[in-house]
Amino acid sequence: MTVPARTFGFVEWFRQGEYERVEDALAGMAAAKATQLRTHLSWAEFYSPGGPEWFDWLIPKLGVAFDLLPCIHYTPPSLSRTGKSSGPPRRLLDYADFVDVILTRYGRHFTHIELWNEPNNLLDWDFTVDHEWLLFCEMIGAAAHWAQERGWKTVLGGPCPFDPNWLELMGQRGVLAKFSAVGLHGFPGTWDSADGSWQGWAEHHREMRRILDRHNPAAEVWITEAGYSTWRHDELGQLRQFLDLLEVPADRLYWYSWQDLAPEVAVQEGHFFDQRHYHLGVVDPAGRQKLLARALTEGGVAKARALSSLAAPSVARPSRPITILGGAGFIGANLAESLLKEGREVLVVDNFSRPGVERNLDWLKREHGERVHVAAVDLRDRQTTAEVVADAGAVFHLAAQVAVTTSLVDPFHDFAVNAQGTLNVLEGLRRTGRKVPAIFASTNKVYGGLEDVAMVEGAEAYAPADAAIRENGIGEWRNLDFCTPYGCSKGVADQYVLDYAKSYGLPTAVLRMSCIYGPRQFGTEDQGWVAHFLIRALRGEPITIYGDGKQVRDILHVADAVAAYRLLLDNIERISGRAFNLGGGPANAVSLRTVLREIERIAGRPLDLSYGDWRQGDQLYFVADTRKLTDTLGWQARTAWREGLDDLARWLQTGEGPVPATGAALAEDAPRHRVPA
Incomplete structure (x- = not known):
């Protein structure tokens, strides 16, 4: 019944x-x-x-x-x-x-x-x-x-x-x-x-x-x-x-x-209550x-x-698990999968605020069962953050407010999550009295808008006028130059992580990431643009380009990003206190227009494109110079960007992602515009 x-x-x-x-x-x-x-x-x-x-x-x-x-x-x-x-x-x-x-x-x-x-x-x-x-x-x-x-x-x-x-x-x-x-x-x-x-x-x-x-x-x-x-x-x-x-x-x-x-x-007749009343x-x-x-x-x-059952904490948490903050997110879930396949115990920490994360957690639990341990924690809560890292064997800190646009709307929220949240993590680790390794996910936005880097506009893409930058990209040699609240909050966190290695001897390191893409990414217009474009194309939905589409990024498949995180942890003693760029490098540097042309091939239909104004903080060009990471740890990007897009498309259409398994046809009367050649 x-x-x-x-x-x-x-x-x-x-x-x-x-x-x-x-x-x-x-x-x-x-x-x-x-x-x-x-x-x-x-x-x-x-x-x-x-x-x-x-x-x-x-x-x-x-x-x-x-x-x-x-x-x-x-x-x-x-x-x-x-x-x-x-x-x-x-x-x-x-x-x-x-x-x-x-x-x-x-x-x-x-x-x-x-x-x-x-x-x-x-x-x-x-x-x-x-x-x-x-x-x-x-x-x-x-x-x-x-x-x-x-x-x-x-x-x-x-x-x-x-x-x-x-x-x-x-x-x-x-x-x-x-x-x-x-x-x-x-x-x-x-x-x-x-x-x-x-x-x-x-x-x-x-x-x-x-x-x-x-x-x-x-x-x-x-x-x-x-x-x-x-x-x-x-x-x-x-x-x-x-x-x-x-x-x-x-x-x-x-x-x-x-x-x-x-x-x-005011709640009633001018009465403003405590903050609990405002978040019901x-x-x-x-x-x-x-x-x-x-x-x-x-x-x-x-x-x-x-979802409540999925996010239930384990009855007996393992001692010294690998703890992934933001572990149900895109990179976090892929990193967790890599560790779990080797038989490691992983504690996934997430506040489940981002759409799609529950699907990633469900996948991890289905594939790896009891070795996936879950804690529903928001890093803005200092006490629970300290508790959740207390038993960690190592910490990957991937939890963040990730959108420049959101940071411009609500900089207090952005700061509380990215800057204050990271400090809560570091203090929680310091309170353990142990030297717990911590790897932090930073961003290329700490280098600013690169307005001082002269650019040459081509028919398809922008390129630096400086031949050395054009050949190798932007290196760690560049001064930090935070812009937008997001760049500031991530930059503050970046520097705190590095300083805790100097001031307190915590074994920490930082990866300053470019555009990471791949399976388990539920991209949106504000963050995760490669997946966002591909999702909308496969659904037959229109795509808005902010700017002229000639801006260049070095896109990196998530498998290569996971390999970098694993290498940093394995070598934390000799690289503690250092920051490394992480991106696809010059070999995977593409303009939005170039990516859209390839997506059009994958979708098998013309794309419905429109153009909007440039968005604040959008760099005309960012390609990471990853030679420091390669020279120090032997890391290389192994997935070519076209191969990576095909991989993402396959996952998106498996039914695990946000696109129906059969794809979606464009409406016959939908306006269609070819990607400019």
Whole structure:
């Protein structure tokens, strides 16, 4: 017998004028398989300028898309005994009258109506002027009675924090008898557990059920707010709390919330809470999906369960594993595979924030089973970072915010991940008291934009005017010249890694990478351009080139990159404290136009190309001079770039990657443009 999937909804408060955000949120929540939506219908906002027009647009829009539960709360200050929205109205029946207005105006869009929000919370109901909740009981009882008389079912706002004594009081006063359902709120791991008041969903649900059975056995228990803040960057923790919620035998479940609050948004009447309140969404303020939203969108609750199981830590971690930070990412997964094939124990550390990483981890677990150990850690959390490297035999540090574009939008985030995160790693290693080898993935962006290097523009590509650079590329001899926040954060990390070898004797080394590509890469427009172009070409989707396409990079197959990382670790004692360039070198130096022509051959169809403005920090030319790495360790790039592209294309079409195994045909009416010759 197939057990029906558990339905769930989201809680989302919308502010007046957020028309575009409403449309985006509705589309996102529907894609995440939600069927219900709880939102507020503020009495105070309704009677503010533009209020009726806003709710006339909002409520029908929400009611068409979801099974809607409006929560009617917040007294208009002009009617409040305290002059605030949390105060009781001077005339208590005014609330019932407003409920009547709402039922008449919007009632066709919902079957249940929630009366007030968190009435035992001082910010929502000022019990300092209503010590025994006598005013509340009179106000809410009258409104509930009238709503039921008119044919709607009623939901009592849930207490937060959970308070059985308050609920019992509502039962003794006869309030519970007037409601079809009663709300239950809880935020385990965010506030409740920290305050010591949280006893677990099962216990609070049982306690609530016992109270209702005494006063209104027919009433249902609805979890109207449950959430987990990712303020410590624990997206996997949020996903697991959501899955725990689905096990609660409540009659309805609402997850709080869909989207993080922007930092400038006051929560209620000018109150700005601590940062935990601003990270409760499953997408961030810019709309980026966190792990839970991504899992629900890609495969619903089943995908979320699979990911939770996949990322479960081992019962017994091995002593001294090879620890790969960012180990579920593109290079990290390939590096892990190389080590695992030799029988090594590998600890994969990842925060699972990048789409595609769960596929890479699934592949590693399928192929290598119990020798793949997993820790869901974000390097911005200093304590957990120190814990995860404490037993490491060696560390490959590949975890990063990897896009220049993202760094320009949010430099604080970029710095916290790349610079502060790396310092957390180094300090964690120093605290072990052992000489743990650490290899860091840096970038060619530490050399700046190369604006001082004179270029000659050809028909197909840019080339340096200097013959020596043209022949060998840019070497480690070049001064560091950080540009863009990404270049700065990676450059800072690069230098800290090298200095910890000098200052503390840690055996560290750095690889300053050019463009790495290959299997297990889920490239995007912002990072991983070779895979991104090939993915879109095989799908028959358009490709945007920023600039003129003549910019040159030395692309390197991931197998050659993995070989370099392995060589550095094997020789760490003699190369500690040194940085090396890592790229395809002059033999694999190609312009974007040249790569696109080859991709057109692989796809077997013309490409749909368009051109955009140059992007900040984009170098006209970067080719790594890798002679230092070759002379020191004997490393060479062994995969020619055309051969490497074919290899990537084969993987992309196996079904493991983001392209269907059969590929995708271009639409007949799609505009087609040949790559310029």
